[in-house]
Structures are given as structure tokens and as C-alpha cells.
Amino acid sequence: NAGVTQTPKFRVLKTGQSMTLLCAQDMNHEYMYWYRQDPGMGLRLIHYSVGEGTTAKGEVPDGYNVSRLKKQNFLLGLESAAPSQTSVYFCASSGWGLAGGSYEQYFGPGTRLTVT
């Protein structure tokens, strides 16, 4: 199993450009998440999904959109990139966490995005 994969690994954008980050998981997980991590800070939740076809806002959703058309994929879009969106983006997935089980989130390797 590859676990959680993210593409691309690095990207440089100019202000106003758009892009899509792709996250894929092969663990048949229901839940998927997008986080951003800024220097010296913890992860902040941007958007999440509780199943195919669903999306919901997290702590810092402004400026981002997401889609979950297939269970294994979760896409994060930036419609008009801003320098404030320079960050490292992590995708994660988790299972249902049934009674007594773990809600462990499995993370991808991250995408380092720079907006100039």
C-alpha cells in the first residue's frame, strides 16, 4: 500500500494564479482532510470530507475549495493564489474509528507551495 500520496511535492505560483493539489489514499478511508502548516505552528484544518461527495469547512477555509468526487481522492483548489497562502499543505485520511478503535489520521508527505 502506498498510503497517502500528494502531488505535486513543490510548486511556485504567482499571485492570482490558480492550481489544484491532489491527494490520493488507498486505505479505503472514509474521512479525508487538508491542512496547512506554517513555520513554527501546528497544523490548521482547511477543509475535510466525511465521505465521497461530501465536503465541509475547517478552521481556515477562505481562499480554498475542495472536491471529493471519488472516495480515494481529495482535491484542494486555490482559485486566486495570494502570498498568505505560502505554506506546506498536508493531506490526511482516517477510518471510522469504531468503538475502541483509533481515529488515527495517516498523513501524506506534504506539498510545499510558494506564492510570489
Place this chain on the structure above:
Amino acid sequence: GESVGLHLPTLSVQEGDNSIINCAYSNSASDYFIWYKQESGKGPQFIIDIRSNMDKRQGQRVTVLLNKTVKHLSLQIAATQPGDSAVYFCAENKGNTGNQFYFGTGTSLTVIP
């Protein structure tokens, strides 16, 4: 060595010593907590979890303690090794839908050989 995540973001310990990393969480309704380890250039990795109906849970060389009265969580690493050098995050689940977790700012642990 011991740290408080928000006030002392770095912790240095000698190889072989025990490490204690602390975390204060915000919501008394939080019912599930996870400790993650993040090595440089990588995504966070699960270390250990604990539910709010427990005070202590042990894993391999790690122990998590939960004090709900003061909303405090700690991670103890026994016989710290150079491979333990990383940033450690606590994450709390506030009992809401979607299995959302809120992460602390992290503590950077450096193990001195």
C-alpha cells in the same frame, strides 16, 4: 527533561534520558487525543492516542498521561534515542462531527548523543 509546549517550544535531552513533553488543551469537551511525531520534511506520524475515559496509556517506550481536571496532556519517552529527535504535536478531538482534530503548536525535541 520537561517542556510546556506553548511556552518552551524546544527541549534538549541526553541520549538515554527520559523526555517529557507537555501539552495544554483548550476544550473540556474534548474526548480523544493523539500525539504525533513529525520529522523534518515529512508528514506527522501517529505515536499514541488516549480517550478521555482513561488517565494513562502505554506504548512501546512511550506513555501518555491525561489530566482532565487541568486539561493537560503529557508524552513521556523512555530512554530517548537520537531517532526520537523531531517535533511532537498533541491533537485534540473536540467530540464534533467529521473526526476533526485541533493541533497544538508543537515541541521540538533534540536528542544529544
